[in-house]
Amino acid sequence: MQRNRLDKGGRIDRSRPLNFQFNGRKLQGFAGDTLASALLANGISVVGRSFKLHRPRGIIGFGAEEPNAIMQIGKGDMTLPNLRATQVELYEGMIASSTKGWPSVNFDVSAINDVFSRVFSAGFYYKTFMRPKGLWHFYEKLIRRSAGFGKAPTAADPDSYEHRNAHCDVLVAGAGPAGLMAAMAAASSGARVVIADEQNELGGSLLCGDYQIDGKPANKWVEQTAAALGGMDNVTVLPRSTVFGYYDHNFLAVVERCTDHLSEAQRTGVRQRVWRVRAKEVVLAQGAFERPLVFCNNDRPGVMMASAVSAYLHRYAVSPGRRAVLFTNNDSAYQTAIDLARSGTTVVAIVDSRPHAAASELAASAGIPVLAGHVVVDVSGRRRVTGVRVGKWSGDTADTVDGTISIRCDLVAMSGGWSPAVHLHSHAGGRNEWNDELHCFVPGASTQANRSAGSGNGVWSLSGCLREGLAAGDEAASRCGLKPAGLDVPQAEDPVPMSIEPLWRVPAEKDPDRCSKQFIDFQNDTSVADVRLAVREGYRNVEHVKRYTALGFGTDQGKLGNINGMAVLAECLGKSIPEVGTTTFRPAYTPVTFGAIAGENVGDLFEPVRTTAIHEWHEAAGAPFEVVGQWHRPWYFPRDGEDLHAAVARECLATRNSLGIMDASTLGKIDVRGPDAVEFLERIYTHNIAKMKVGRCAYGVMLGEDGMLMDDGVMARLGEQHFYLTTTTGGAANVLSWLELWLQTEWPELDVYLTSLTDHFSTIAVVGPNSRHLLQKVGCNIDLKKESFPFMSVKDAELGGVPVQLFRVSFSGELAFEVNIDSNHALQMWEMLMYAGGEFDITPYGTETMHVLRAEKGFVIIGQDTDGSVTPQDAGMHWLLSKDKDFLGRRSLSRPDCVRDNRKQLVGLLSGDGKTVLPEGAQLVIDPNAEKPVPMCGHVSSSYFSACLGHPIALALLEGGRSKKGETLHAALVDGSTVEVQIVSAIFYDPKSERQNV
């Protein structure tokens, strides 16, 4: 039974009843309801428990400001926690539950906290759980369970989300009277307009009252305007879409809730979409929030915002009570009183803190008594308001006032005035200014191309909102270079004037420091007493007070309470409100789901997978893949159920004894040409470029400006002014950017062009003593003998009749060739080599074997054996540093820290037991039994079992390592034990490098 539902009116569809469950109770509402309006229609008073004191709480607002009605919606994987019931559209079959209250909202065991509320003052957790030291982890679990909000689903999100970029001339945030008018004005000028509103239908405040525009009900005007906007090609209308962030360069983020309003069975497609809007101009028309009044027990279920009461009456045909008391310091609540009276609700009295109110005549004509110069001092009732006590107040700042009049009621509608929603203006970087007449912060000067209009700009009248919206739309269009269409301002009447006298805190009946029930922030249970305590304890800055008292935290981010809190703080500090200022407004305006933020960048699309031209062969061969940067590289090629170790051992032996083949296509490749190519590369690489002969290759490293190893690779001189560089797989893009950065910004005088060839060329490494035989077998048009094609040289050639670039380089220490080939032909070349290699037992190998082979030779991997703090000297590359030229990073190498002798240096390690493969990352210690913490002197950077040598090998970075060869250390293992290790040369295999020179 919807006992609070009015017989007629509202924007609900009574022909479409909707069944839903709340905390296990089966209830019914109508299409057009929010969960909040449906709960109120059903007479549900208690919808949650407060954060700290677990006091019963009811619905207080009707939109984004709602602090109490925080719900878990939906079940299983689709559940969404912490939604505001006031913003959740009801759908058939909805399952909703309060996020607070255990075992139930009506009986919450932690409500005992309320009895001891004086103990739970500001900073309670900081003060109480600090000792004994170490027990915080124990407390934390209990506190989190007691204090937490909703529960996140544990399974993967079954829904899909997406992002969409949009560009427009004018973005309008908010579709109330000002926003609609601004959008019409801008759109009529021909501007590309996006208008977004968080609600399911356009109209904003016009949906919540009896307004007339151009002599007709305002709803008609809204319908016509919405239809007109919807019919224009240059306008994108986004209902159910919250502009939640305003960033630099007029970039705004909007979250559109596409299917959340549908029953779970009806949902198809994208659930939520984030619009990334780049707007030339922005009109902010988000409206304003009504402020609560701060009095004792102002959090009792049945105490509501006056504007919310009007909204429930008009929009949802719900009367939240039978006997209402209005409490206000301004005129706007008089409209609510009239709305209530017209709906048949008894309005017992309007309690107005002002001695004289112009609007009281309106009340008189409606037969509503007004208690001017009075305030509500206290509220009775626990799970529902049963009455108020009212006292006479002269307006002084005395700390106490007596409540002499008791009034029975079940609804208190309060209004403490209005605060413009300055959030987006503030996100954009704009300051806010205190207005002494309006008693609120209004947007100050804009810092980006935006302007505020309507009640969001402190304009309370409907006629004013329409006028200002039109002007804002015209101005925005003009700024885009368009001619305003010259629309007329629609005519509107403003029955209730707006004047206000500030009332930031109602004097309590007793010492306010002892009254912890004058709530400022409902969600966080922050009271006047908490703010006063914070000040007594020395807090002065509003940001500090916020963090100490939790004022303004939570899902509502203080949309109701913040300004009152700042005013109370100002009073305590003896300052003005603008002197105290506001806390920082940050995105998101209201919470945004992680799903929407991730968009479609999940699963297969989480990160691009880059594959080589030979990838399909590797897949067919059953190779597992290793992720290297964005590349998927074959890791090893198992045969007959081999594991990694067996496969790698076989691949290593086959390569060293006969012939291996590897896809090295992921190497970065850069073509460098120009008359200044030599000079350019001299500055980039540490070795001498000018001395390189055409047709020869060199191993080169480049350093950061800090002198640390940045990237390495083989580079070749293809012509007098033509070079070819290779980079590490992961470093390719960064190196190209780095080179272009220097060319374009620091050395523009150098005539050099760079072209990336990474994807154009595939690279096939043919490695092992039989590699030359293989190339000869498939047919090579050049002489491959050592004398005519020596180690570290490059030639254009044909292989099996296909043009290739042939390099005699080696990353394994074996006789080896690298074949660069147009990627369009790479797979064929690979297959041809595999076929021809049969007689040599050609063995494809992956990254793991490559790592073992290079570690046996002591070749470093940048990023594995180096970590951005390793110099060439540390890595044993003194020989690479030219003494007769300058290069990037050179000066840094002579810094005192770079030349001290106990820097970590690259060494080889052998396990003392001859069998333990050290874990990579293992710390090295001199004395494992030393007093803890045991001093560490280095770490293992690479470690493998070498099948060729028959024992494990490791590379390590060790303090002063080069002078410690032959010494013994200990490496810490994962289980806490240690193993003895011997320091040796980093070159384990073929130390004279004879094998690659044959």
Place this chain on the structure above:
Amino acid sequence: MKLGHINLRGDAADTAFVNGAASGLGQALPLDRNTISRSRHRIYWLGPNEWQVVTDLDNVAELVDKLRRALAGRHVSINDVSGGYTVFHLSGSDVPELLAKGCTLDLHPSVFQMGACAQSGLAKAIVLLGYIEETPVYEIIVRRSFSEYLLRWLRQN
């Protein structure tokens, strides 16, 4: 038709280079930023000193040769990069909407007009995007290593 690609670098302010490139290619280079010259080849403007020639793969070797001869002795860079790219053609009036899901550029036909091109991101890949036919047809040129990822993204959307 299999497409081939040539990366050409040279100074647009150097008339001799511009003329030499035109004679080598048999088609003038586009000198307006972010535009495509469409005739025998599609020549994309990539920067003040860089172009990408998209043409029949069978033409590439000969074109490279002609360019090298026409521009001999000048500071230029001519690279056959045919192996490096995969090309997608998307047609239909909804293409800008589709691309807007992954591309931050304003692709409204009034802004990104017929004959326009840009190097930009599409989803998490870097692409060269061109509006190449009125009907409309959009050309997306992506590094071949990203092609499977991009195809997956396009299909999902």
